[in-house]
Amino acid sequence: MKWISDSNILIVGLGLMGGSYAKALKRLGFRVTAISRRWETIDYAMENGIIDYGSAETDEKLIGEADAVIFALYPEVFKQWIRDNQHLLKSGALLTDVTGVKKCIVYDIQEMLRPDLEFIAAHPMAGREVYGVENSDDRIFHPANYIVTPTDRNTESAIEWCKSLGRVLGFRKVSVLSPEEHDEMIGFLSQLTHCIAVSLMTCSDNRHLVYYTGDSFRDLTRIARINDEMWSELFLLNREDLLKQMDIFIEEFRELRDLLAAGDREGMREKMRISTERRAYFDI
Amino acid sequence: MKWISDSNILIVGLGLMGGSYAKALKRLGFRVTAISRRWETIDYAMENGIIDYGSAETDEKLIGEADAVIFALYPEVFKQWIRDNQHLLKSGALLTDVTGVKKCIVYDIQEMLRPDLEFIAAHPMAGREVYGVENSDDRIFHPANYIVTPTDRNTESAIEWCKSLGRVLGFRKVSVLSPEEHDEMIGFLSQLTHCIAVSLMTCSDNRHLVYYTGDSFRDLTRIARINDEMWSELFLLNREDLLKQMDIFIEEFRELRDLLAAGDREGMREKMRISTERRAYFDI
Numbered sequence: 001m002k003w004i005s006d007s008n009i010l011i012v013g014l015g016l017m018g019g020s021y022a023k024a025l026k027r028l029g030f031r032v033t034a035i036s037r038r039w040e041t042i043d044y045a046m047e048n049g050i051i052d053y054g055s056a057e058t059d060e061k062l063i064g065e066a067d068a069v070i071f072a073l074y075p076e077v078f079k080q081w082i083r084d085n086q087h088l089l090k091s092g093a094l095l096t097d098v099t100g101v102k103k104c105i106v107y108d109i110q111e112m113l114r115p116d117l118e119f120i121a122a123h124p125m126a127g128r129e130v131y132g133v134e135n136s137d138d139r140i141f142h143p144a145n146y147i148v149t150p151t152d153r154n155t156e157s158a159i160e161w162c163k164s165l166g167r168v169l170g171f172r173k174v175s176v177l178s179p180e181e182h183d184e185m186i187g188f189l190s191q192l193t194h195c196i197a198v199s200l201m202t203c204s205d206n207r208h209l210v211y212y213t214g215d216s217f218r219d220l221t222r223i224a225r226i227n228d229e230m231w232s233e234l235f236l237l238n239r240e241d242l243l244k245q246m247d248i249f250i251e252e253f254r255e256l257r258d259l260l261a262a263g264d265r266e267g268m269r270e271k272m273r274i275s276t277e278r279r280a281y282f283d284i
Numbered sequence: 285m286k287w288i289s290d291s292n293i294l295i296v297g298l299g300l301m302g303g304s305y306a307k308a309l310k311r312l313g314f315r316v317t318a319i320s321r322r323w324e325t326i327d328y329a330m331e332n333g334i335i336d337y338g339s340a341e342t343d344e345k346l347i348g349e350a351d352a353v354i355f356a357l358y359p360e361v362f363k364q365w366i367r368d369n370q371h372l373l374k375s376g377a378l379l380t381d382v383t384g385v386k387k388c389i390v391y392d393i394q395e396m397l398r399p400d401l402e403f404i405a406a407h408p409m410a411g412r413e414v415y416g417v418e419n420s421d422d423r424i425f426h427p428a429n430y431i432v433t434p435t436d437r438n439t440e441s442a443i444e445w446c447k448s449l450g451r452v453l454g455f456r457k458v459s460v461l462s463p464e465e466h467d468e469m470i471g472f473l474s475q476l477t478h479c480i481a482v483s484l485m486t487c488s489d490n491r492h493l494v495y496y497t498g499d500s501f502r503d504l505t506r507i508a509r510i511n512d513e514m515w516s517e518l519f520l521l522n523r524e525d526l527l528k529q530m531d532i533f534i535e536e537f538r539e540l541r542d543l544l545a546a547g548d549r550e551g552m553r554e555k556m557r558i559s560t561e562r563r564a565y566f567d568i
Contacts, residue, residue: 125496125498126498143499144498145495145496145497145498147496173495175495175496177496185493185496188487188488188490188493189493189496189497189498189500189501190498190500190501192484193484193500193501193504194500195537195540195541196480196484196504196537197500197504197559198540198555198556198559199533199536199537199539199540199555200476200477200480200533201558201559201562201563202536202540202555202558202559202562203472203529203532203533203536204472204532205562206472206562207562207565209469209472209473210565210566211429211457211459212409212429212431212459212461212469212473213429213473213566214409214410214428214429214473214474215427216473216474216477216478216481216506216507217473217474217477217566218566219503219504219506219507220477220480220481220503220504221563221566222500222503222563223500223503224559224560224562224563225559225560225563225564226556226559226560228552228553228556228557228560229553231556232549232552232553232556233549235544235552236544236547236549236552239544239545239547242544243541243544243545245487246537246540246541246544247541248487248488249483249484249487249537250534250537250538250541252483252486252487253479253480253483253530253533253534253537254534255483256479256482256483256486256530257479257527257530257531257534260519260520260523260526260527260530261523261527263520263523265516265517265520268512268516268519268520269512269513269516271482271483271486272482272510272512272515272516273512274485274486275481275482275485275486275508275509275510276508276509276510276512278485278486278489278490278491278508279485279505279506279508279509280509281491281494282494282497282501282502282505
């Protein structure tokens with residue numbers, strides 16, 4: 001499938017991310033439809049020109065017309081949707097997603113999928129601390145990364161199509177990783193950092209400290225406002241990788257603690273020098 | 285001492301912080317002098333109008349003229365300066381500082397000080413990840429907090445004078461805490477967060493991940509670029525408080541880890557809800 005503007009693109013799950021995809025794709029001239037749980041969501045999106053058409057029911061015509069489908073659902077809901085509705089999809093349709101974990105979803109979906117359909121997974125590493133189609137905004141893609149995670153079941157043309165999708169959506173950088181590499185990376189960069197932020201807030205009822213708080217604390221805990229439904233599911237779906245990263249972090253943090261307890265200033269300075277040197281690479 | 289513009293204010297230690305004080309005070313019309321280790325610093329500051337006059341030597345006249353002295357030195361250097369030079373200070377001079385830890389310095393200085401001098405400690409919670417008078421900038425005070433940390437040796441008038449200093453420098457908020465309260469607060473809000481950021485960077489050589497890095501990781505590690513000389517000293521000077529905070533954090537982080545390992549989704553969600561609720565208080 002080429003990126004031609006008479007393509008029908010169906011978005012399943014019209015929240016913050018699905019809505020942001022819809023806005024970007026509508027602007028590019030595609031016909032964008034959507035299926036979402038609530039009619040309020042569909043009505044809002046149609047009234048505001050975010051989609052051309054949509055339904056909160058299993059609209060067989062709408063599903064059957066789609067040349068490409070973007071799934072913006074929680075992982076378990078996504079699998080269930082495929083089980084229940086894949087028979088309605090047009091032969092040759094391309095499927096992609098926005099799921100934040102990959103190993104646990106990509107192989108299962110590909111395994112159960114009809115042979116005349118193809119699922120090429122992707123993770124748009126964009127987000128906001130707010131939810132819902134009302135807050136959708138495709139500008140969140142511009143500073144962000146888009147990762148395509150193919151397996152050996154995927155065709156070159158589907159991989160290329162998915163990379164193009166990342167580009168037309170306006171992502172800063174489009175990369176390709178295996179589902180395994182992706183989940184290890186996301187366990188460290190995203191999930192571990194959220195665990196740290198949450199733990200820092202739950203340490204103690206430190207609300208009285210709000211008047212003394214500087215940028216450091218605010219920066220480290222910005223992501224401590226967290227969608228508990230979504231993130232607890234993502235953590236569990238990436239449990240092994242995340243546990244490994246948490247254990248490495250605990251060990252490293254404890255080493256610094258023990259250097260401090262021992263009064264080993266040179267040992268602490270060495271850690272700080274390594275930290276400073278490595279952090280410099282991230283200022284790009 | 286009133287804040288009258290013919291006061292002579294001496295800054296001892298003309299780095300980022302001392303220089304920023306100098307710029308703000310000069311603009312307000314005070315006569316600002318400085319003592320610093322290197323002539324290059326003094327020359328630069330005089331050429332650029334940051335100070336009126338300065339010296340890299342023990343200039344007895346300059347020291348003897350000061351109505352107020354602001355010490356922007358490392359804690360141990362500060363104590364040594366008082367031992368060596370306090371006999372040169374004018375009777376009735378007011379002394380303050382910018383040191384980031386308080387218990388370990390305030391009592392020692394007050395103990396050794398001549399009875400006709402008064403030291404009222406303060407902590408301007410401002411900073412940048414760069415150093416030196418060349419980078420000084422008094423705009424860093426505007427979003428920041430200024431904490432005065434008196435003891436029962438301090439007079440009401442000196443405490444008021446020190447609070448006024450915070451206000452005229454342009455700090456967003458001026459507060460008063462005991463040295464003990466200050467060190468506990470700073471152990472949690474500032475030192476613990478720096479320990480976390482450093483540990484996150486030293487966990488592994490993760491430079492290859494730079495292309496996938498989103499805002500969360502960048503925010504959490506911004507302060508991982510750290511002045512190892514200064515921060516290792518500050519950590520050691522606040523060792524007991526910081527160790528306590530580190531141990532509480534390890535315990536809390538491990539609890540979240542164990543919930544994940546046990547697959548206890550509801551337990552994780554409860555932590556996330558507490559975290560979200562508490563973090564909301566910090567969005568002011």
